Amino acid sequence: MEAGLTSAMPTSRIAQLENVNVRFGKGSNAFLALDRTNLTVHPGDFVAMVGPSGCGKSTILKLVAGLLRPTEGHVFVAGREVGAERIGIGMAFQNPTMLPWLTIRENIMLPLKIVQPYAATFRRDKRTVFYDRAEGLLAKVGLTGFGDRRPWELSGGMLQRANLCRALVHSPKLLMLDEPFGALDQFTREELWSILQELWMETRPTVFLVTHDLREAAFLASRILVMSARPGRVTEDRQVDLARPRTLETTFQPEFTDLTNDLRRLIVEARQAKEPAQ
Template structure:
């Protein structure tokens, strides 16, 4: 814990930029049916940040994730990850969606190990290590999220919450510098979700990857993030940028403190304002 706090004290100092969006515009489709999903968005994220993006639905949050992972090219503007332009070469980022997308023909452990098969430097060693160190590594990670003993199960034998834990493991197994989470806990019940917040926080404090979290849940954003970005309605732009300074590790009790409630309340007002401006525009 003391280490994590120390790192938080360091973040205001000039840290390494890991993600940079410069005047990015994204237009989907062509002709009269086309629409602008993102409008002149600029954004800088420093290494080790936990960034949460909130905003009205359809505001382009997932579009930003896709830009950073290289799944989508900007119509205008530029996207840099770790100083290199995205698109020429994909960066090996970890990714988890709301739908756990576990491959049904593989066991949970094989699913978790999948990135090791793709990403260098693990890829070259995969064949040799398949049943040795990599297997232990997957099991250790599964144990951290409370899934020890489930490695040999098939995805359909697990509940939604368990699948989402495994999904987190798959996103983290190759120790990515950048972790993209697209509403990963959106389909879970309140208690499972809060439990997974704590697990994710612990994993983040341990390895300190840069995290991009897209969420609809303001408590989730405030609980997990070091920084919250509020997006405007479509076409999306960042309209608010807040640092979140609660001491880590945060607990569920933190979410009932006054400062926390004030923060989520403030976020809610910002998003409502963004929605109303959209209603006026249309």
């Protein structure tokens, strides 16, 4: 189906999927993870992807991040076909994967060591400009004073805050979040929604968020894609026009609850549609 926005200027696309199929496995074990998907994403979009498990949400993420090649079709990021050149995409998973031999600050500065133009001056700036940059981010996520700690000294919620810092430290144009708050308790999660929203509103990177939490999608996203069960397909593409900054009060408004109920209904339908096929 046609999933992109209509009449988009070519220059205003940061990521585009054209008739993308992704097939995993070989022979009789092969299955279609993503089926003829078209998608256009504009700079500054906050795209949340929801859908039943195994519907290819993470597959889209990996395609755009250049970690996976499409079996058929084309993926363009920042005007180039993915695979040609990487643009330094920020990424955060449910597992914070902080490196235990580095301090929290060193972990956060890791992308600066790899992504240009920062990498060129990393040795010179790591004690001055980059240090301050890391400290600034730590302050924004409420981790002031934890820069010198080691990852194992921090709780899961704190690690996930640091993980956000690491994903954003190099001011990426694209931010990939694969269920970043999935393992956190409700309160920490809601707190991190607000922090993430704030960070996003400052620099407006394009965000792809994979989540199972419909309230999370509705709270954060400017656009929500609902996907069908395997083979994955975008079945619904919805703009979220709730005013920002959204707060916890927003989540009690009728527009918000209507939206999440709608989403829930769509996903239940997607799940049921899968049953006869099995």
